[in-house]
Amino acid sequence: MMPRYLINFDTSRIERVDSDVVVVGSGVAGLSAALEISKQFDVALVTKGELRETATWYAQGGVATAVSSEDSPRLHLKDTLEAGAGLCNKDAVDVLVNEAADRIDGLVRLGIKFDLQGDRIELSREGGHRLARVLHSGDATGSEIEATLIRTVDAWKSIRVFENIFALDLILHQGHCRGVICLDKLSGQVVLHAAKAVILATGGAGQLYSVTTNPPVCTGDGMAMAYRAGAILSDMEFIQFHPTALDNELTPRFLITEALRGRGAYLRDCNGKRFMVGRHPLAELAPRDIVSQEMVRVMHRCGGGPVYLDATHIGEEVLKDRFPTIWARCYENGINIAKDLIPVRPAAHYTIGGIKTDLNGLTSIPDLYATGEVACTGVHGANRLASNSLLEGLVFSKRIADTIVHKLADGDNYSEPDFLVSYKRERPNMDVDVRKERTWLQKLMTEYVGVVRSEEGLKFALSQLEEKEKILEVEFSTKEGFELQNMLYIAKLIAKSALSRRESRGVHYREDYPEPSDDWVLHLEHRFMEDDIAEPSIFLPGV
Incomplete structure (x- = not known):
């Protein structure tokens, strides 16, 4: 509800x-x-x-x-x-x-x-x-x-x-x-x-x-x-995943700007081999979706560990001058980017x-x-x-x-300034461990609605989200509770759209539909109906 x-x-x-x-x-x-x-x-x-x-x-x-x-x-x-x-x-x-x-x-x-x-x-x-x-x-x-x-x-x-x-x-x-x-x-x-x-x-x-x-x-x-x-x-x-976030346990993850690759830094696998060469004409400077998806494949092949950003050939003086924030943050983590490889992995970056x-x-x-x-x-x-x-x-x-x-x-007509609005609805009395539920949601989305998606995984994610819908009816009194409710709303919209789009395009990659399809050159839209999150509707460009 x-x-x-x-x-x-x-x-x-x-x-x-x-x-x-x-x-x-x-x-x-x-x-x-x-x-x-x-x-x-x-x-x-x-x-x-x-x-x-x-x-x-x-x-x-x-x-x-x-x-x-x-x-x-x-x-x-x-x-x-x-x-x-x-x-x-x-x-x-x-x-x-x-x-x-x-x-x-x-x-x-x-x-x-x-x-x-x-x-x-x-x-x-x-x-x-x-x-x-x-x-x-x-x-x-x-x-x-x-x-x-x-x-x-x-x-x-x-x-x-x-x-x-x-x-x-x-x-x-x-x-x-x-x-x-x-x-x-x-x-x-x-x-x-x-x-x-x-x-x-x-x-x-x-x-x-x-x-x-x-x-x-x-x-x-x-x-x-x-x-x-x-x-x-x-x-x-x-959902765009930035390819190069520093691989540590901090939240938010520290981003290693794309400009470092623009200055010539390479991406290397666990064996030290550059893996974007031959994958795309721009190699490490391919669009983010292509780089992130290839990184996930390489990480899987390497046992789940990170890949590495190599800036050791750029020169210490240039790195300190042009990338002082990255130099300092990596140094805090025991990494001298003029000598050491930087462990990185994709991170959710842009909606x-x-x-x-x-x-x-x-x-x-x-x-x-x-x-x-x-x-x-x-x-x-x-x-x-x-x-x-x-x-x-x-x-x-x-x-x-x-x-x-x-x-x-122009003095457009506006409604009277002293309008009144009220809303009252019965709310369930239930205890919610907000921090626990937020962590659960983040893990669910990362595993099943992340860089690589599938029908099986998306259906599982939606089934799990539906079991949490009672939380949406609770009247919280803290920011953290309201944030959790907003996150649950948006998570379900993302998962529903991802399940509906049966192709791979841009940052949306379906391993069960790995190629783009001309049938899906369209947009999926959502509009709220009280008591339900409706199925996405289709909007054709130019219509």
């Missing part, structure tokens, strides 16, 4: 905070949208931890943009479409690559310092790119961008920031999104953040897996709350599917927008091209901001 809301509530009995726009999430997508809109309208930014607790902070590689004389938006588009394996929305990719340079200029004006080579921006090459086009700030580009945006928020003082506020569910009135029911983690109080428009920028769902590069906050909350509100979710079967949006970030619910990893703009298709994620957040957040500012300036 699937309730519409995670808690029972009555908006007439809880605290209410009014704004023109509520932004949920504080990564690059959320902060950039909030800053742009706050130039003219009142913005509340809600985030479930501190501002910097985002996947953006962990992003190492950089931002892909065609800025060199030998590059062009047309070539960037071609590489993106090829990586996407036939499922990209070409119009969305056109927007991405042609508006990229303007968004980079905006970052530079805010004070982002990209690495230079002489008086020109230094570019690196990553997997799937035919040439160097990734702008970077050392090997910690995400944290440089995040820190700069946070400094700008602090300096402008035009955004009301609410940290440690967990967004529970979206409030709809007369069919339009009009706010977010939230839990104040510190006080335990429920609060309504009401607004004329809501932007979800809550990131992905990497924490569904035991081995992930995503921080603990990435539990699929935005996707789950949009789904419960009736928004369409699309392409949920496509390609998400809340379906148009080219201006609008979802299927009026006045609800989504941007960044929580959204499915169609840019990535079946496999995201390296370093397109930060760019996607920047580009589509600007388009969302422009759309909302235009609507608010």
Whole structure:
């Protein structure tokens, strides 16, 4: 039984905070949208931890943009479409690559310092790119961008920031999104953040897996709350695994940026042999889906242990200068990357599917927008091209901001400000060991809904998830309990889509259907029906 809301509530009995726009999430997508809109309208930014607790902070590689004389938006588009394996929305990719340079200029004006080579921006090459086009700030580009945006928020003082506020569910009135029911983690109080428009920028769902590069906050909350509100979710079967995460027991796993392979690092098996040569024309710089799937085969052949990244021939000075974060983290783990091989294995890294949006970030619910990893703009298709994620957040957040500012300036009709909404449902009385259930879920998804999938494994995973559905009816009082419920919702959507897609395409690999099929050049969509998670429906591109 699937309730519409995670808690029972009555908006007439809880605290209410009014704004023109509520932004949920504080990564690059959320902060950039909030800053742009706050130039003219009142913005509340809600985030479930501190501002910097985002996947953006962990992003190492950089931002892909065609800025060199030998590059062009047309070539960037071609590489993106090829990586996407036939499922990209070409119009969305056109927007991405042609508006990229303007968004980079905006970052530079805010004070982002990209690495230079002489008086020109230094570019690196990553997997799937035919040439160097990734702008970077050392090997910690995400944290440089995040820190700069946070400094700008602090300096402008035009955004009301609410940290440690967990967004529970979206409030709809007369069919339009009009706010977010939230839990104040510190006080335990429920609060309504009401607004004329809501932007979800809550990131992905990497924490569904035991081995992930995503921080603990990435539990699929935005996707789950949009789904419960009736928004369409699309392409949920496509979970990208980054090939090279440091093989240790830490969570999140430390990512070894693709740029290291762009500088010439090799992948070697347990016998020291390079295994990507001959597997793909780009060898170690093949698209991520191809590299991860080949790594899994090699690891199986080698008894389940890791494979190795070899940067010993690059030179200590270059490694320390260009990859200081990787150098330091590996050194902490007893690895001198100038002399030692780095043990790596694939890790859940990016949720390609998400809340379906148009080219201006609008979802299927009026006045609800989504941007960044929580959204499915169609840019990535079946496999995201390296370093397109930060760019996607920047580009589509600007388009969302422009759309909302235009609507608010035109004085579009909105529902009365003092609307009331309530929800009450009988809830089961049961004890749930949240930590135990979360660990169980992560192991289930890693084993049966991971890099390699099959009908038998997916059916088993779904049967196990169905046995846990009673947990969805419980009314928790803590963030951890609500996160578990959101994770269960999204896990089932991913598994259902993966079972339905009877082919292999991009990051979705079925060992029982190992080849792509022209019959599956389509998208699978989900829409919530209270008391059930419906079977995915089919959407044909162009229909």
